[in-house]
Amino acid sequence: MKAPVSELTSHLGFWLRMVSNHVSQAFAAKLGDAGVTVAEWCLLRTLYGKPPIAPSAVADEMGLTRGAITRLADRLIAKALIRRDASVHDGRAQTLALTEQGDALVPVLAELADRNDAAFFAGLSPAERDSFERLLKRLAERGEMSSIPID
Amino acid sequence: MKAPVSELTSHLGFWLRMVSNHVSQAFAAKLGDAGVTVAEWCLLRTLYGKPPIAPSAVADEMGLTRGAITRLADRLIAKALIRRDASVHDGRAQTLALTEQGDALVPVLAELADRNDAAFFAGLSPAERDSFERLLKRLAERGEMSSIPID
DNA sequence: CGACGATGGTTGACTAGGAAATCAAATTGA
DNA sequence: TCAATTTGATTTCCTAGTCAACCATCGTCG
Numbered sequence: 001m002k003a004p005v006s007e008l009t010s011h012l013g014f015w016l017r018m019v020s021n022h023v024s025q026a027f028a029a030k031l032g033d034a035g036v037t038v039a040e041w042c043l044l045r046t047l048y049g050k051p052p053i054a055p056s057a058v059a060d061e062m063g064l065t066r067g068a069i070t071r072l073a074d075r076l077i078a079k080a081l082i083r084r085d086a087s088v089h090d091g092r093a094q095t096l097a098l099t100e101q102g103d104a105l106v107p108v109l110a111e112l113a114d115r116n117d118a119a120f121f122a123g124l125s126p127a128e129r130d131s132f133e134r135l136l137k138r139l140a141e142r143g144e145m146s147s148i149p150i151d
Numbered sequence: 152m153k154a155p156v157s158e159l160t161s162h163l164g165f166w167l168r169m170v171s172n173h174v175s176q177a178f179a180a181k182l183g184d185a186g187v188t189v190a191e192w193c194l195l196r197t198l199y200g201k202p203p204i205a206p207s208a209v210a211d212e213m214g215l216t217r218g219a220i221t222r223l224a225d226r227l228i229a230k231a232l233i234r235r236d237a238s239v240h241d242g243r244a245q246t247l248a249l250t251e252q253g254d255a256l257v258p259v260l261a262e263l264a265d266r267n268d269a270a271f272f273a274g275l276s277p278a279e280r281d282s283f284e285r286l287l288k289r290l291a292e293r294g295e296m297s298s299i300p301i302d
Numbered sequence: 303c304g305a306c307g308a309t310g311g312t313t314g315a316c317t318a319g320g321a322a323a324t325c326a327a328a329t330t331g332a
Numbered sequence: 333t334c335a336a337t338t339t340g341a342t343t344t345c346c347t348a349g350t351c352a353a354c355c356a357t358c359g360t361c362g
């Protein structure tokens with residue numbers, strides 16, 4: 001007697017991904033209206049309220065490669081939302097920082113993020129939301145997850 | 152007095168994505184050892200135990216475009232795991248079906264999926280896992296999510 | 303002091319997906 | 333019946349990542 005092959009839907013990971021994708025796609029659509037992608041938002045938010053920071057540090061924080069940060073930064077520079085300057089101390093190094101426009105945009109996008117999150121989890125009671133958050137954070141901690149999730 | 156701009160980490164969606172990405176990446180690595188991607192696994196599992204099915208139906212089920220299915224199928228055909236045949240009834244239509252090798256591989260990959268899921272959620276008690284699943288399914292139902300989540 | 307390995311960043315080749323144009327076959331209707 | 337529309341699938345072009353090769357500069361040590 002052979003065990004049946006498990007369904008895709010029999011895994012918690014399946015439902016996790018399903019819900020996660022929908023939340024992100026809804027958020028991506030809202031951000032899209034504002035002319036930025038999710039990755040761009042993450043970079044903007046990462047730079048917000050901090051002194052200029054090295055691309056390599058951003059790469060570590062966001063869990064992307066340096067090459068990805070170079071290109072991501074290129075796009076945001078083209079949109080005049082961030083600035084790239086040569087480091088004073090190190091001829092190889094660069095720093096990334098928000099422009100005034102970028103700085104002004106972050107609160108607007110943060111508001112979108114707040115609303116997206118609220119809308120999606122409105123179906124849960126406060127107690128359920130709390131429980132959900134606790135479980136997610138426990139899984140994150142246990143799995144030693146740290147970098148900002150992009151895709 | 153201005154409200155502070157919310158942190159990335161202040162959103163449930165952030166933690167959801169974080170955990171979801173780690174589960175998927177761990178699974179992707181395991182599948183990678185077996186020579187397939189997550190999307191390929193989803194397609195293989197979708198074809199398993201069914202009569203030959205149209206690419207367009209697969210696209211709907213998996214939530215990918217038809218173009219994506221064409222290419223995904225191309226890759227799996229190159230690996231001799233699936234077969235594409237012209238429909239008898241309709242000169243435009245094709246059907247996709249597992250080859251013998253594909254059929255034999257699915258249970259192996261399903262086992263990987265089972266183990267990946269079990270390992271990741273081992274940190275939760277049965278009651279917690281149950282609660283987590285219930286919440287995810289409620290969110291999925293409420294958000295009218297149906298297609299298989301790929302990325 | 304000067305060569306040489308390490309480090310910071312960029313670039314090229316590749317992968318995987320989406321949107322829209324395209325092609326061929328089927329269906330519809332005047 | 334046959335022209336027009338619709339439908340199934342593929343293809344082209346674009347976006348956004350990775351990996352690995354590369355370039356320049358820094359720091360070290362002989």
